[in-house]
Amino acid sequence: MFLEIKDLKVSYKTVNGKSTVLNNFALNLDKGDSISIVGESGSGKSTLGGAITRLLPPSGEESGEIVLDGKDLLKLSEDEMTLIRGTEIFMIFQNPLNSLNPVKTVGYQLIEAAKIKAERDKSDATEEHLNNVIIQALKSVRLPDPEQIIKRFPHELSGGQVQRVVISMALILRPKLLIADEPTTALDVTIQAQVINLLKEMNRDYGMSIIFITHDLSLAYVISNKIMVMYAGTIMEFNGSDLLVKNPRHPYTIALLKSVPTDYKTNSKLYYLKGAPPSFFNLPRGCRFHTRCEKVFGKCEVEEPPLISIGGDYKVRCWLFE
Numbered sequence: 001m002f003l004e005i006k007d008l009k010v011s012y013k014t015v016n017g018k019s020t021v022l023n024n025f026a027l028n029l030d031k032g033d034s035i036s037i038v039g040e041s042g043s044g045k046s047t048l049g050g051a052i053t054r055l056l057p058p059s060g061e062e063s064g065e066i067v068l069d070g071k072d073l074l075k076l077s078e079d080e081m082t083l084i085r086g087t088e089i090f091m092i093f094q095n096p097l098n099s100l101n102p103v104k105t106v107g108y109q110l111i112e113a114a115k116i117k118a119e120r121d122k123s124d125a126t127e128e129h130l131n132n133v134i135i136q137a138l139k140s141v142r143l144p145d146p147e148q149i150i151k152r153f154p155h156e157l158s159g160g161q162v163q164r165v166v167i168s169m170a171l172i173l174r175p176k177l178l179i180a181d182e183p184t185t186a187l188d189v190t191i192q193a194q195v196i197n198l199l200k201e202m203n204r205d206y207g208m209s210i211i212f213i214t215h216d217l218s219l220a221y222v223i224s225n226k227i228m229v230m231y232a233g234t235i236m237e238f239n240g241s242d243l244l245v246k247n248p249r250h251p252y253t254i255a256l257l258k259s260v261p262t263d264y265k266t267n268s269k270l271y272y273l274k275g276a277p278p279s280f281f282n283l284p285r286g287c288r289f290h291t292r293c294e295k296v297f298g299k300c301e302v303e304e305p306p307l308i309s310i311g312g313d314y315k316v317r318c319w320l321f322e
């Protein structure tokens, strides 16, 4: 197994006390897998990314096991973890400026990434070669005028441009695991499609494993071979992308799928799921989703369902499948 997460617990200290966002969380990923984590805002998707990279904010604390290629990341020192970030794992943040140093030019930072990669591969590290590598990477993410872009500082670029610079950095570093947290939110739809295709190529051509974090099930379907649906910090359904979309089991997954607009020609009203996800300080008894569920029945209000197997590793957390 390439990535094995077991018994992961993540809490945040807040002024109202401690809130536990992930509890008993588990996830397995094979090499070359591309998995999407899908859920509404606040379901704990970014928290998972932060926990894997050990880049949670200071108020966050985590425990459990996150074993990547045989190493338990939660047991590594900060120095060892720094080495792993950028080479074995790379995270593209929702806010791309978080990934770049504001006082260094884009070119300087990309050259640093290219140097790390050349050292790791013991390949050509001449200035001319490194320069070619970064220009090529910027062209791959369809950034016009790469020679100009490399002279600028991150704040001199638009949000979409910065995001593409960060993606080009991932392209240069070719980590074993790429965690992309809503990487296309700041991009126009046309560029969004190009970036998604690029991520798919990275997965297919270099066998890079990808954890793609999104609230958009249709994007998840396009990019990943597996989808995990999260609600209020728990896994509600996990299945191969095709099966999850064509034969969704959990009422939450069904509601998410119904909310995806499919017919632009008719003026039909868009479906939306009523209500809002619960607060982590006041989780409902029983199934966390029961207050919004169309299929709710007695047991759902009293006991939280376990993850029930629907074949192999695939699971659903719903009493309907007991």
Ligand SMILES: Nc1ncnc2c1ncn2[C@@H]1O[C@H](COP(=O)(O)OP(=O)(O)OP(=O)(O)O)[C@@H](O)[C@H]1O
Pocket: 012, 013, 014, 019, 021, 039, 040, 041, 042, 043, 044, 045, 046, 047, 048, 057, 059, 060, 215, 280
């Ligand atoms: N620094 C923090 N301090 C306290 N609570 C936090 C912190 N960061 C996140 N949380 C809480 O953790 C929960 C999960 O947040 P998280 O950002 O992981 O969700 P998400 O699914 O990624 O949402 P979004 O799609 O809006 O980014 C939320 O209730 C949020 O308020």
